[in-house]
Amino acid sequence: MSPTKQYTIAVIEDEKMLLKYMVSSLSTEPAFHLVSALNGEEGECLIIEEKPDLVFLDIIMPKKNGFEVLEAIKKNPATKDIPIVVLSNLGQEKDIKLAKELGALDYLIKVDLEISDLVKKAYSYLPKR
Numbered sequence: 790m791s792p793t794k795q796y797t798i799a800v801i802e803d804e805k806m807l808l809k810y811m812v813s814s815l816s817t818e819p820a821f822h823l824v825s826a827l828n829g830e831e832g833e834c835l836i837i838e839e840k841p842d843l844v845f846l847d848i849i850m851p852k853k854n855g856f857e858v859l860e861a862i863k864k865n866p867a868t869k870d871i872p873i874v875v876l877s878n879l880g881q882e883k884d885i886k887l888a889k890e891l892g893a894l895d896y897l898i899k900v901d902l903e904i905s906d907l908v909k910k911a912y913s914y915l916p917k918r
Contacts, residue, residue, distance in 0.1 A: 801832030829853025
């Protein structure tokens with residue numbers, strides 16, 4: 790029996806092992822449909838095409854960094870309301886401030902995050918239906 794609510798979650802992360810681990814952790818939740826990208830350029834296209842309910846976005850990535858993706862998505866009328874949570878190892882105040890100014894819903898430091906808490910975190914960020 791499929792769940793009544795299906796949420797699409799995009800994970801944009803260039804570290805293959807971390808991406809695999811995050812997607813694997815989130816996919817344990819039947820209500821989540823996962824899509825992913827390995828660089829910022831692919832990630833931006835993915836967000837525009839899929840219009841996910843939530844995005845987990847890395848900052849340091851090839852082709853386009855997370856700040857550039859965040860800015861582009863928030864300027865696009867079709868995607869501006871999609872909640873984006875930055876997941877990065879950049880923990881400096883200026884990076885956190887910039888991400889939030891560009892429209893990030895939250896900013897999580899990877900080393901402080903338990904992957905097992907990702908499902909709970911995802912639900913807390915998802916728009917209520």
